[in-house]
Amino acid sequence: MAKKIVHKDIVIIGAGMAGLTAALYAGRMNLDTLVLESGLIGGQIANAVSIENYPGFESVSGGELIGILQRQAEKFGAVIDEFDTIKKVTLKSTPKIVETEEHIYECDVVIIASGMNRRKLPLPEEKTFAGRGVHYCEMCDGHMYQNKIIAVMGGGNAALDAANFLTKYAEKIYIIHRSQFRADEVTQQRVKKNPKIEIMLQTEIKKLNGKGRLESVDVIDKNSGEMKNIALEGIFVNIGVEPNTQLFKDELKLSDSGRIIAGEDCCTEIEGVFAAGDVREKKIRQLTTAAADGTTAALLAEKYLAKLKA
Amino acid sequence: MVKLYGVEGCGWCQKTKKYLDSKGVAYEVHDVELNAEDAAACEKLTGDTAVPVLTVDDKNYVLGFDKAKIDALLGL
Numbered sequence: 001m002a003k004k005i006v007h008k009d010i011v012i013i014g015a016g017m018a019g020l021t022a023a024l025y026a027g028r029m030n031l032d033t034l035v036l037e038s039g040l041i042g043g044q045i046a047n048a049v050s051i052e053n054y055p056g057f058e059s060v061s062g063g064e065l066i067g068i069l070q071r072q073a074e075k076f077g078a079v080i081d082e083f084d085t086i087k088k089v090t091l092k093s094t095p096k097i098v099e100t101e102e103h104i105y106e107c108d109v110v111i112i113a114s115g116m117n118r119r120k121l122p123l124p125e126e127k128t129f130a131g132r133g134v135h136y137c138e139m140c141d142g143h144m145y146q147n148k149i150i151a152v153m154g155g156g157n158a159a160l161d162a163a164n165f166l167t168k169y170a171e172k173i174y175i176i177h178r179s180q181f182r183a184d185e186v187t188q189q190r191v192k193k194n195p196k197i198e199i200m201l202q203t204e205i206k207k208l209n210g211k212g213r214l215e216s217v218d219v220i221d222k223n224s225g226e227m228k229n230i231a232l233e234g235i236f237v238n239i240g241v242e243p244n245t246q247l248f249k250d251e252l253k254l255s256d257s258g259r260i261i262a263g264e265d266c267c268t269e270i271e272g273v274f275a276a277g278d279v280r281e282k283k284i285r286q287l288t289t290a291a292a293d294g295t296t297a298a299l300l301a302e303k304y305l306a307k308l309k310a
Numbered sequence: 311m312v313k314l315y316g317v318e319g320c321g322w323c324q325k326t327k328k329y330l331d332s333k334g335v336a337y338e339v340h341d342v343e344l345n346a347e348d349a350a351a352c353e354k355l356t357g358d359t360a361v362p363v364l365t366v367d368d369k370n371y372v373l374g375f376d377k378a379k380i381d382a383l384l385g386l
Contacts, residue, residue, distance in 0.1 A: 047319075
């Protein structure tokens, strides 16, 4: 079946904090706005249990916060499609083309807010144990570990929050991290005070063991070099993220870390193409800075569109 | 009947539900957090401890949200 050709003022790629904020602003400026998301609406915070550093909210779940933002964006006319996956983008042409499974979107502006993907556990046994002891979604799979011994791998806020959340189910949780914690002090104190959590810093998982399902892990203490075997039934992996820029690698300059190079004005090297949120190379990546990027990108996109139509 | 094993707060389970709704597919939800029998049945079916799981006959299933596989399973 031939793909339907549709024109849009703005196509926003990604429906995380940056993308939805851009959609809200673009919608309020009466621009014909489409948001495409192939993962979860909300991106990295979609499954976050509790967010305590977003201004105006003492504590809010990722789902609740993003649900409010989605409703705001849709109220002002933005359309969000989470089932039509992008196959290809052509950014240097006029108009710019975003081709999905079902459509060819021609547009004047593209805002890339495709965010980050959770990094997979870099061990050869990962594939064997994925879903059978190795997990990436605490909210989805945590309940399967009632009264079990499990581990969380990682040392950032997301990892420590995951460990705290999982104490609701598990009998004991190891937090295994190869260096020192990067999480903020409040979050660190919370896990340190939790009697169900044992912290293993400077420790690296070297091997996963089990017949059919995960039964134990071999770890190395990086200070002493001592190897140890720990019996456990599950690992929730939170070892960071990597930029979701595969679609753009032939179109835009990427940094060494794979992020899109764009200034604080979110403008990339191609006129009318903006990069917003964590996918943009920058020093600070927080929900608040993602919202700021979404705002900047949408407002400057409107100025660009006005200039085009003048 | 299409059966969806899932958990209330799971984003991928919600996305699967939205997709089935968008296609007009009727289904029943089995919450594996609230019902131990459903949890056991789900694990027996897949051998995994992960959701969402979609099945039509308790034999063939799709684990996770995979649109192409769901379409194939349900003949969409």
